[in-house]
Amino acid sequence: MTPEHMSLNTRAEQWWQRFFAVPFCFMGMGIFRVWTETLFVNAQVDFPALNFDASSFPFDAYASFDYLSSFILILLSIFSKRLAPLYSHPWAIACAFVSMTAATCINFTSIYFPAWAPLLRLPAVISGSLGIAFILMLWSEFFGCINPVRVVGYYSAGIAVSCIILWIFKGLLLPWLWVGTCIIPIVSLLCLWRSYKRLPRDAYPPTFQQEFIFPWKPVLVIGIYAFVYGMRSSVFAGPLSMNSGMGAFVGAAAVYLLFIRFGERLNFALLWRIAMPLMIVSLAPFDGIMPGWSTVADFCALSSYTILLLLIMAILSNLCYRYGVCALWIFGIERAVRMTTSQTGRLVGENIVGSSSLPDFAQSIALVVMAAGLIMVMCAFFSEKSVTSQWGIVLKHPIADDLELYMEKNRLGVKCREVAESYGLTSREGEILLLMARGGRLSQIANELSISNNTVKTHIRHIYTKLEINSRKELMILLGVRKSTESGTVSGSAEEA
Numbered sequence: 001m002t003p004e005h006m007s008l009n010t011r012a013e014q015w016w017q018r019f020f021a022v023p024f025c026f027m028g029m030g031i032f033r034v035w036t037e038t039l040f041v042n043a044q045v046d047f048p049a050l051n052f053d054a055s056s057f058p059f060d061a062y063a064s065f066d067y068l069s070s071f072i073l074i075l076l077s078i079f080s081k082r083l084a085p086l087y088s089h090p091w092a093i094a095c096a097f098v099s100m101t102a103a104t105c106i107n108f109t110s111i112y113f114p115a116w117a118p119l120l121r122l123p124a125v126i127s128g129s130l131g132i133a134f135i136l137m138l139w140s141e142f143f144g145c146i147n148p149v150r151v152v153g154y155y156s157a158g159i160a161v162s163c164i165i166l167w168i169f170k171g172l173l174l175p176w177l178w179v180g181t182c183i184i185p186i187v188s189l190l191c192l193w194r195s196y197k198r199l200p201r202d203a204y205p206p207t208f209q210q211e212f213i214f215p216w217k218p219v220l221v222i223g224i225y226a227f228v229y230g231m232r233s234s235v236f237a238g239p240l241s242m243n244s245g246m247g248a249f250v251g252a253a254a255v256y257l258l259f260i261r262f263g264e265r266l267n268f269a270l271l272w273r274i275a276m277p278l279m280i281v282s283l284a285p286f287d288g289i290m291p292g293w294s295t296v297a298d299f300c301a302l303s304s305y306t307i308l309l310l311l312i313m314a315i316l317s318n319l320c321y322r323y324g325v326c327a328l329w330i331f332g333i334e335r336a337v338r339m340t341t342s343q344t345g346r347l348v349g350e351n352i353v354g355s356s357s358l359p360d361f362a363q364s365i366a367l368v369v370m371a372a373g374l375i376m377v378m379c380a381f382f383s384e385k386s387v388t389s390q391w392g393i394v395l396k397h398p399i400a401d402d403l404e405l406y407m408e409k410n411r412l413g414v415k416c417r418e419v420a421e422s423y424g425l426t427s428r429e430g431e432i433l434l435l436m437a438r439g440g441r442l443s444q445i446a447n448e449l450s451i452s453n454n455t456v457k458t459h460i461r462h463i464y465t466k467l468e469i470n471s472r473k474e475l476m477i478l479l480g481v482r483k484s485t486e487s488g489t490v491s492g493s494a495e496e497a
Helices: 003-019 024-031 033-041 061-078 090-112 114-143 148-169 174-197 216-231 246-265 269-282 293-323 327-353 360-382 403-423 427-437 442-449 453-467 472-479
Strands: 210-213 394-398
Touching: 024 033, 024 114, 024 148, 024 174, 033 061, 033 090, 033 114, 033 148, 033 174, 061 114, 061 327, 090 114, 090 174, 114 148, 114 174, 114 293, 114 327, 148 174, 148 246, 148 293, 148 427, 216 269, 216 293, 216 327, 246 269, 246 293, 269 293, 293 327, 293 403, 403 427, 403 453, 403 472, 427 442, 427 453, 427 472, 442 453, 453 472
Parallel strands: none
Antiparallel strands: 210 394
């Protein structure tokens, strides 16, 4: 092979590794969205088990599924002290798999035996809600163990891939669709298992709990945003719904490209600055004026919601990763709020705003309410210095056991952020600074960040240069650390990191 061919192959390999930088296993959280849409949001398949009688049930099947899932998530959050980390309980993983598989089989069985539908309705919704609540929290715990930049990259890639899988599913015959839908939970859970295998053991979700004042701001933001998004009820209808719509794919792909392009230098504020104008455009009352405007508005709403969803995921993951917040607690509440408000918004949009009997002035009032909600969201973002700040999270008091460890872990997160901001460290340098402060050695840091030892050494040299120090011992003095939270006394140079 000539040197020219070798050079071309090398460049092609580098391009491939850069563009497809996310291993498939990390996309598992996005992939289970395929299961949700196929069973509960898919207008393409009419499951008799999900045809709820309006005279007997106050909500349709999709709303009942989301409301019941929210209730289960709140219960998991309430009992998080006893359950966290959920991944350490084999029964939780088994519950997710069995419940999702049962819901799949119940729904498809009702197509072949429609007479059984009245008996299958409640089991279908209950098993589906139980399964989705558990798999959501299992993945949320994992994302609470990694840096928020990686969270955005992994989750955006997973959402984009789930859209492609859903487009394939739209063309499957019913028996193959049944098989494919049963496989999705298996794939997602195997991805979860593989993702944890790639994570250093000491980075797993901790068994201890810290008590915090709840960070209401990001949860309120996503609650308001989800309600406004839900009022665009048309995004839930049609053959391409909320998880497979072109808006979701473009929004996720755009964020993934930003992740590839900027990496550690990704500006999170850019995400909400893109999301907000898109949602505002979707509220413009041009439905009866411009042909095809409804399609454009739905595209903008779906893209906007997807981008903001990724942003909120990064914010909450950062609180878990940097400050030791329990992922099961905070994500359980956030998901419950988001699912409840989006469904409430959808029902309001379908039954009130979308009603032909509603006067024009009432339609205008609805738009004003939606716009006011977006203004509140913007104010919340403007009030924070950065997406990776504390967002109102305040440590109340750690539990009695391992008190010193809890306090040190939380203090380190705050101190490292302050040092990183004061000395102008990049987000990757700030991440490595935190890992070093917690006692991570060079190989451990490299494995956790999926980078080479030499790259870690380079980052550490840059950190030392910016901080004007020469060794890890001096770094620990600067941070006020006498002992690592993980591995005893810390000392040594960059080469020993």
